[in-house]
Amino acid sequence: MATDRIVNVSRRQFLKVGLAAGTGLTLGVYLPTLRSAGAAAGPGKAGGAMFKAGTFEPNAFVSIGADNSVTVIAKHLEMGQGTYTGLATLVAEELDAAWSQITVKPAPADANRYNNLLWGSTQGTGGSTAIANSFVQMRKAGAAAREMLVGAAAEQWGVSTSDVTVRDGIVRHQATERSVTFGELAERAGRQPVPVEPFLKDPSEFRLIGSHVPRKDSRDKTHGTAIFTQDIQLPGMLTALVAHPPRFGATVKSLDASATKRVKGVTDVVQIPTGVAVLAKDFWSAKRGRDVLRVDWDESKAFTLGTDEILTEYRALSKNPGAVARKEGDTDQAMARAARVIEADYVFPYLAHAALEPMNCVIKVSGDGCEVWNGEQFQTPDQMAVANVLGLKPEHVKINMLYAGGSFGRRANPQSDYVVEAANIVKAIQGKAPVKLVWTREDDMRAGYYRPMYFHRMKAGLDDAGDIIAWQHRIVGQSIIAGTAFEASLAQDGIDQTSVEGAANVPYAVPNITVDLHSPKLPVPVQWWRSVGSTHTAFAVETFIDELAVAARRDPVVLRRTLLKNHPRHRGVVGLAAEKSRWGETLPPNRGRGIAVHESFNSYVAQVADVSVDKDGSYSVDRVVVAVDCGIAVNPDIIRAQMEGGLGFGLSAALSSQITLNAGRVVQSNFHDYTVLRMSEMPDVEVHIVQSTESPTGVGEPATPVIAPAVANALAAATGKRFYELPLLVTG
Amino acid sequence: MIQLNINDQLYELDVEKDMPLLWAIRDVLGFTGTKYGCGIAQCGACTVHMDGVPTRSCVTPVGVTQNKKITTIEGLNSKTSRAVQAAWERLDVVQCGYCQSGQIMAATALLEAQPDPSDEQINAAMSGNICRCATYVRIRAGIREASRALV
Numbered sequence A: 001m002a003t004d005r006i007v008n009v010s011r012r013q014f015l016k017v018g019l020a021a022g023t024g025l026t027l028g029v030y031l032p033t034l035r036s037a038g039a040a041a042g043p044g045k046a047g048g049a050m051f052k053a054g055t056f057e058p059n060a061f062v063s064i065g066a067d068n069s070v071t072v073i074a075k076h077l078e079m080g081q082g083t084y085t086g087l088a089t090l091v092a093e094e095l096d097a098a099w100s101q102i103t104v105k106p107a108p109a110d111a112n113r114y115n116n117l118l119w120g121s122t123q124g125t126g127g128s129t130a131i132a133n134s135f136v137q138m139r140k141a142g143a144a145a146r147e148m149l150v151g152a153a154a155e156q157w158g159v160s161t162s163d164v165t166v167r168d169g170i171v172r173h174q175a176t177e178r179s180v181t182f183g184e185l186a187e188r189a190g191r192q193p194v195p196v197e198p199f200l201k202d203p204s205e206f207r208l209i210g211s212h213v214p215r216k217d218s219r220d221k222t223h224g225t226a227i228f229t230q231d232i233q234l235p236g237m238l239t240a241l242v243a244h245p246p247r248f249g250a251t252v253k254s255l256d257a258s259a260t261k262r263v264k265g266v267t268d269v270v271q272i273p274t275g276v277a278v279l280a281k282d283f284w285s286a287k288r289g290r291d292v293l294r295v296d297w298d299e300s301k302a303f304t305l306g307t308d309e310i311l312t313e314y315r316a317l318s319k320n321p322g323a324v325a326r327k328e329g330d331t332d333q334a335m336a337r338a339a340r341v342i343e344a345d346y347v348f349p350y351l352a353h354a355a356l357e358p359m360n361c362v363i364k365v366s367g368d369g370c371e372v373w374n375g376e377q378f379q380t381p382d383q384m385a386v387a388n389v390l391g392l393k394p395e396h397v398k399i400n401m402l403y404a405g406g407s408f409g410r411r412a413n414p415q416s417d418y419v420v421e422a423a424n425i426v427k428a429i430q431g432k433a434p435v436k437l438v439w440t441r442e443d444d445m446r447a448g449y450y451r452p453m454y455f456h457r458m459k460a461g462l463d464d465a466g467d468i469i470a471w472q473h474r475i476v477g478q479s480i481i482a483g484t485a486f487e488a489s490l491a492q493d494g495i496d497q498t499s500v501e502g503a504a505n506v507p508y509a510v511p512n513i514t515v516d517l518h519s520p521k522l523p524v525p526v527q528w529w530r531s532v533g534s535t536h537t538a539f540a541v542e543t544f545i546d547e548l549a550v551a552a553r554r555d556p557v558v559l560r561r562t563l564l565k566n567h568p569r570h571r572g573v574v575g576l577a578a579e580k581s582r583w584g585e586t587l588p589p590n591r592g593r594g595i596a597v598h599e600s601f602n603s604y605v606a607q608v609a610d611v612s613v614d615k616d617g618s619y620s621v622d623r624v625v626v627a628v629d630c631g632i633a634v635n636p637d638i639i640r641a642q643m644e645g646g647l648g649f650g651l652s653a654a655l656s657s658q659i660t661l662n663a664g665r666v667v668q669s670n671f672h673d674y675t676v677l678r679m680s681e682m683p684d685v686e687v688h689i690v691q692s693t694e695s696p697t698g699v700g701e702p703a704t705p706v707i708a709p710a711v712a713n714a715l716a717a718a719t720g721k722r723f724y725e726l727p728l729l730v731t732g
Numbered sequence B: 001m002i003q004l005n006i007n008d009q010l011y012e013l014d015v016e017k018d019m020p021l022l023w024a025i026r027d028v029l030g031f032t033g034t035k036y037g038c039g040i041a042q043c044g045a046c047t048v049h050m051d052g053v054p055t056r057s058c059v060t061p062v063g064v065t066q067n068k069k070i071t072t073i074e075g076l077n078s079k080t081s082r083a084v085q086a087a088w089e090r091l092d093v094v095q096c097g098y099c100q101s102g103q104i105m106a107a108t109a110l111l112e113a114q115p116d117p118s119d120e121q122i123n124a125a126m127s128g129n130i131c132r133c134a135t136y137v138r139i140r141a142g143i144r145e146a147s148r149a150l151v
């Protein structure tokens, strides 16, 4: 797929060069040519003025300046997962650049050039796809630039290209001991033909891929100079806070803004589809203005159920079969002849993403277009949604992708919710000033778009020998994709694949399996949350299999490895984690060790957690040993970081985070009642990466779903009790 | 008029006394390294030093900061802070980075008071600073490494 794309792009570039020569058009960074300083492009031709004169831009992803700088254009959002470093590693590898000469710049919103190759014609970041979809594309971008530099050097020296070598940003001719930098060659390289099928290295020749390279964003993020959406200041900009309804589905009945308008600094109060926006010259004035705003809400159509009532409904639904996601053999018949039947019910709460940077967005209307500044995760849907609100063409919505202060899925909203809210505010003030929409922590926590609440019912039949002969898994919970543009691609036969992933594809060899799903419709907004369906399916599957192992008097590691006979990569990480954790050794009293394994986004992770439990029920997670198989390890240190952080993120939900509703109102509001992992609760983490020659797969999410079942299984080992709910509470 | 001493520079601000220091720093003076994360002294993203003491600027009214020496991430420049930032860069502690100004302010203050802290002292000093990316393993390692460079 990636190969075709590059080839096509290169061919089109030749056509465009010819056209440009005839008409004087400037076509942005696509041109394999030298950029002239006056080439600023308007909205939609973004990238126009990104580079200085004399810069060599062989393709949409790399440019080389006369000053010897190499700029990599990143099409994916850097939200902590290390994607700027990863994408740059791929380019630098094939370009044979020096790591220190590389800087990374965000790509503009332009799906023709910067689409996610795994998402068709959509530009965006998610599903742990950044490296997976870019692995060949970005290497080819670097390789093409390298061939052009080599061609330029050969031409300059009058030697054969085969005698020219490149290493660490220096181009050499060995025989005559001549060498030249990329920068010195940039101008001549810009006149070389773009290679149609650049030559890629054999993995055995990799120098950067697989070794340690420092993160490209460390310095700025360590010195407070990295710019997030929150930090954007534009001349004349107003800060907007929005009063949202107290319950989902409520609307504004009447509004008294007289006190608000008297607050110093407040400039406007406008009604928008999602509530009432208060605009002021700074955050604090807007906040004070909103504090005294009087809104009478019409709650006649609002959602008024609480968590307990929802759970009662879900339990009732679970009594009946749902839409079948997987069926093998005859589960009912096998269950009927089983020597033992074991059943368990599981409950999972709503969860907020609670990225440390609450949602925000800056938007400015100008001329025939608008410009957005955002920790932009979903360029194509957001561009269309903003265009729709403002009556613009999508290509006239210019999006500046900034660092995101976390996201965990939240900034890729299928409804473009907060981005559209910002657009509605700027529209309501007729675009008279740029607007920075800022959500407070409370707004962020109460606005919905949660990981859905779920109820699971599991049932297994064991024969006389203790072998599992029947497996039945029923899931009840809202569909994340229902009613979104993603429904068509992510639903099959009425099944939202994101609700059953990790359950429908349970890897264990059991002869009779049924997995089915109920997707009740509730007006609580829901969304993907780091690792999506696996956040709940992995817990149910991995704690249940553990319970079955204990029931059958089998060692949990041995049983898993036996039942994973057709899944060597699962087996591999289980074996590695068990070995490195010294699985099987005797532990002191009140200590427990538990294992879990799960595949998500084509990466395989096993974790062994060690816990200590006190008499009063308090416990700590002391150590986690991780084994991960994500194919070729592009950046081993970033993989380690994502394992540490990914399991830490999952640990918040395992230990204490939950969103609950009371009569339709969200109970939690900030970090005092939506508690998250802190330093004192972080275990020691040891990461082991499986050596592999498979294509690389993602690492941002796959560590997250594994930790809760590993900890629950460790707690069960320590206490003899099983755990069926998250967060995990040990009671005396 | 409110007078502020930020990073050894005096500023006169035409703001209300109850405006939190965080918003004076960010929105009025334009120093954006100090972050907003919760507004209620729960997350530590807004940590600055007030006379050397780590302080939550989101709940500190500018009125009480007059005659105090305030240091933000932009003004850090001590032997300790340089050791902390060097360790942070060498270990690639950051992920999204949003919490890290606050983490570095807290870690610097800890090491200035206690150059060789125990695990318990690290937990006590750092548990007020949330990192949603859970970079805690490396924050701890960063503090250890900076401590080794200092003692």
Ligand code: FES
Residues within 6 Å of the ligand: B035, B036, B037, B038, B039, B040, B041, B042, B043, B044, B045, B046, B047, B056, B057, B058, B059
């Ligand atoms: S913003 Fe001040 S502690 Fe969170």
Ligand code: FES
Residues within 6 Å of the ligand: A080, A356, A405, A406, B094, B095, B096, B097, B098, B099, B100, B130, B131, B132, B133, B134, B135
């Ligand atoms: S690095 Fe993202 S919140 Fe700490």
